[in-house]
Amino acid sequence: MEVLFELVRQLKFSHRISRLNCLFGFETLDQVNKKNELLGNSAHTIYKIECSDYFRADRSLLRVGQSPIEEILLAEKYWKGLSSDNPVVECLVKFPVQITKELTTPVPIDHLGGNLNGSISK
Secondary structure: OHHHHHHHHHHHOOOOOOOOOOEEEEOOHHHHHHHHHHHOOOOOEEEEEEEOOEEEEEHHHOOOOOOHHHHHHHHHHHHHOOOOOOOOEEEEEOOOEEEEEEEOOOOOHHHOOOOOEEEEOO
16 A cells, blocks of 8 residues: 555655655644544654644555555545544654654644644654
């Protein structure tokens, strides 16, 4: 699936940040929690970061088990920045990034400011 999504990106959306060479981040703590619920993964330290560029996409469009044509259509929708009915937002963050703060305790979303929040494993 990742190879197909990368192929569609290279052919039609080459200006987008590659999933194969990026940091995956989130704009809000709610998005981090939704991703953790979906993937059953919460063993990450959360950092507030600053970056020069990122692409916002709906991770729920990455589905295994679809026909090749359906996967291509989902990949095109993903790279266009469109969303499903139940989106799981992820941000493909272009390197380099600057870590500005470790968020070890819950912080209200409105106190995070306008910077992107990234989830980085320690």
